[in-house]
Amino acid sequence: xxxxxxxxxxxxxxxxxxxxxxxxxxxxxxxxxxxxxxxxxxxxxxxxxxxxxxxxxxxxxxxxxxxxxxxxxxxxxxxxxxxxxxxxxxxxxxxxxxxxxxxxxxxxxxxxxxxxxxxxxxxxxxxxxxxxxxxxxxxxxxxxxxxxxxxxxxxxxxxxxxxxxxxxxxxxxxxxxxxxxxxxxxxxxxxxxxxxxxxxxxxxxxxxxxxxxxxxxxxxxxxxxxxxxxxxxxxxxxxxxxxxxxxxxxxxxxxxxxxxxxxxxxxxxxxxxxxxxxxxxxxxxxxxxxxxxxxxxxxxxxxxxxxxxxxxxxxxxxxxxxxxxxxxxxxxxxxxxxxxxxxxxxxxxxxxxxxxxxxxxxxxxxxxxxxxxxxxxxxxxxxxxxxxxxxxxxxxxxxxxxxxxxxxxxxxxxxxxxxxxxxxxxxxxxxxxxxxxxxxxxxxxxxxxxxxxxxxxxxxxxxxxxxxxxxxxxxxxxxxxxxxxxxxxxxxxxxxxxxxxxxxxxxxxxxxxxxxxxxxxxxxxxxxxxxxxxxxxxxxxxxxxxxxxxxxxxxxxxxxxxxxxxxxxxxxxxxxxxxxxxxxxxxxxxxxxxxxxxxxxxxxxxxxxxxxxxxxxxxxxxxxxxxxxxxxxxxxxxxxxxxxxxxxxxxxxxxxxxxxxxxxxxxxxxxxxxxxxxxxxxxxxxxxxxxxxxxxxxxxxxxxxxxxxxxxxxxxxxxxxxxxxxxxxxxxxxxxxxxxxxxxxxxxx
Numbered sequence: 001x002x003x004x005x006x007x008x009x010x011x012x013x014x015x016x017x018x019x020x021x022x023x024x025x026x027x028x029x030x031x032x033x034x035x036x037x038x039x040x041x042x043x044x045x046x047x048x049x050x051x052x053x054x055x056x057x058x059x060x061x062x063x064x065x066x067x068x069x070x071x072x073x074x075x076x077x078x079x080x081x082x083x084x085x086x087x088x089x090x091x092x093x094x095x096x097x098x099x100x101x102x103x104x105x106x107x108x109x110x111x112x113x114x115x116x117x118x119x120x121x122x123x124x125x126x127x128x129x130x131x132x133x134x135x136x137x138x139x140x141x142x143x144x145x146x147x148x149x150x151x152x153x154x155x156x157x158x159x160x161x162x163x164x165x166x167x168x169x170x171x172x173x174x175x176x177x178x179x180x181x182x183x184x185x186x187x188x189x190x191x192x193x194x195x196x197x198x199x200x201x202x203x204x205x206x207x208x209x210x211x212x213x214x215x216x217x218x219x220x221x222x223x224x225x226x227x228x229x230x231x232x233x234x235x236x237x238x239x240x241x242x243x244x245x246x247x248x249x250x251x252x253x254x255x256x257x258x259x260x261x262x263x264x265x266x267x268x269x270x271x272x273x274x275x276x277x278x279x280x281x282x283x284x285x286x287x288x289x290x291x292x293x294x295x296x297x298x299x300x301x302x303x304x305x306x307x308x309x310x311x312x313x314x315x316x317x318x319x320x321x322x323x324x325x326x327x328x329x330x331x332x333x334x335x336x337x338x339x340x341x342x343x344x345x346x347x348x349x350x351x352x353x354x355x356x357x358x359x360x361x362x363x364x365x366x367x368x369x370x371x372x373x374x375x376x377x378x379x380x381x382x383x384x385x386x387x388x389x390x391x392x393x394x395x396x397x398x399x400x401x402x403x404x405x406x407x408x409x410x411x412x413x414x415x416x417x418x419x420x421x422x423x424x425x426x427x428x429x430x431x432x433x434x435x436x437x438x439x440x441x442x443x444x445x446x447x448x449x450x451x452x453x454x455x456x457x458x459x460x461x462x463x464x465x466x467x468x469x470x471x472x473x474x475x476x477x478x479x480x481x482x483x484x485x486x487x488x489x490x491x492x493x494x495x496x497x498x499x500x501x502x503x504x505x506x507x508x509x510x511x512x513x514x515x516x517x518x519x520x521x522x523x524x525x526x527x528x529x530x531x532x533x534x535x536x537x538x539x540x541x542x543x544x545x546x547x548x549x550x551x552x553x554x555x556x557x558x559x560x561x562x563x564x565x566x567x568x569x570x571x572x573x574x575x576x577x578x579x580x581x582x583x584x585x586x587x588x589x590x591x592x593x594x595x596x597x598x599x600x601x602x603x604x605x606x607x608x609x610x611x612x613x614x615x616x617x618x619x620x621x622x623x624x625x626x627x628x629x630x631x632x633x634x635x636x637x638x639x640x641x642x643x644x645x646x647x648x649x650x651x652x653x654x655x656x657x658x659x660x661x662x663x664x665x666x667x668x669x670x671x672x673x674x675x676x677x678x679x680x681x682x683x684x685x686x687x688x689x690x691x692x693x694x695x696x697x698x699x700x701x702x703x704x705x706x707x708x709x710x711x712x713x714x715x716x717x718x719x720x721x722x723x724x725x726x727x728x729x730x731x732x733x734x735x736x737x738x739x740x741x742x743x744x745x746x747x748x749x
Contacts, residue, residue, distance in 0.1 A: 018157035028104040057083040074184035089182040095171035103137040121539030123318040167284040175282040179274035180295040188263040195229035200549035202530035203561035218258035222483025226531040232259040246307040253293035254536035255504035281497025312567035332362035338606035341368040356404040359622040364409035381423030394470040409474030442481030450506030479527040511540040550576035569633040573599025591741035631657040663746040682729040686722030692746040700740035
């Protein structure tokens, strides 16, 4: 999969879907030459054009060669200071105060498989599944070595990249920037796509043309955040969901990040991504190394859906680990919106009784079970059971759930501490803080200093003690505020710029210890919903609570945006009460259910207060989900319509089972419209010459003003060839009501 031609200096990473080409020029400079659809052999059909460019200086060795300048070369990991004025991939301040280094090619190595990254989450693969190229760049003054690592997977259009920066000098140096990757494109005919949002409004898609100069999406919050996602895509302007070139970049990292694009004076584009260099400074002692997070680079010639399919496969097969990687996820009920902090054994037992009756599989006890936690003012950090609420302790409530055939889950927020807690009174120095300034509060809580080993040990020991005390099957791990006063009393002044990065590394160390110690537990990460939805967290916890917003209409956007990078099996999605607690909207139970089925399905409401009619519907929905669960959780997912296109009034999702034998189609129309056209849905990725039978149809709930016959265009029992379903399509029967949702099931004959 990886070849090197010594005569041309060309490295070619290739499989059946993608080629990635680098070239060594003049034996020194590593250039990017091609990334895209697989080519048999790269023989340089479009050699780089050397042109004399004004104000683009020459390196010292080429003073008289005015057509050779680093300022215009498509460099693979560019420095700054020798004449390349574009975005650098790294920056250092040397002991003498200067920032100029000169790195040239030294050597390379090609190996089967994919090595892990010390202390960091990263994609993994066997020797048969991947091959890795490591290129070593050395500074001409023996100050630095940078090792660039490239992994190509056997059957996916994915390249994994990272950089390792080593101080080979005799004095400490300050690392000021350390990108995971840089990439140069020859032109700028692209749209820039990123995922933006806020709490309860995560991952909306923004698509804008590349502009001259620099654009950036980033986080300065200490976490990957609700506001921006560690993802970027460049699309050709005519690229759609199903056609056209898409280049996607996603970081396996849960902290602050930055994706920058720069269209320079001659029209080329540079992309640089990695840890945000804002306030970042890492002191590298002699012989010490800094490892950047991994970046996953995806190329698709089949539009955004093709890009998403590649990301989904890598996440499912090469990021998520452990027992639950391929296990069907249980249908749960969480007590949070049912009771909030106001619960006791009796209430939880009633919830468990009802859950068992409805066919649910997991009961989750959320915030409020520990310390003196009757509201969000106290007790974070005091992981001791509140026996006034749970008189039989956690073991009692867990055994109660198990006796009803349910699994039992528990909420934690281990990275946080309340000022009103025994832990804070004992260890006020364990908080991220600046000694001479007051600390900011979020949700009445402060953040523990995970750069400290004793804090990491406390979290591991206190959480482990609880997990050993009762039969706990599931953990929801929350993180309900971002970092302020992000400095550590335990670090010297010259290392304070490392605090935010060390915080994330400390978190990873904690998660590795806990998840490996309790491999049977299904962990779900959460940060006020989707504030830390990234591949770094999914390496430790195979699913994430997608958003605190459970309104079905909002979730159409949130889940569609999230699916650009992450598969439905990683998305927690629950049915909640109406009026919705976040936006007050009233939607049908069917719409809420079908939307939530497109993820890890569950309920977030007081199911004991449902009417008998609603409970009957829930039993039917739960039984249907259990039938469709393998397809919905582990099938291929396609966006047919998204709320980000057109007027945003329609959404359609399609799932195809792993064996291709079952298809689930979902369609949502948010608002009814007068004189609206009849919608036809064109399915995708079916076998053209196979027949598919419509076996199940859930029509939208009707109003008295709709004069259409019940199931008039249901198509149930009819069979169609795949080519007709894809090119002619299926009609959606017209209905005059807001918040309409439909579901079809087709089986391959």
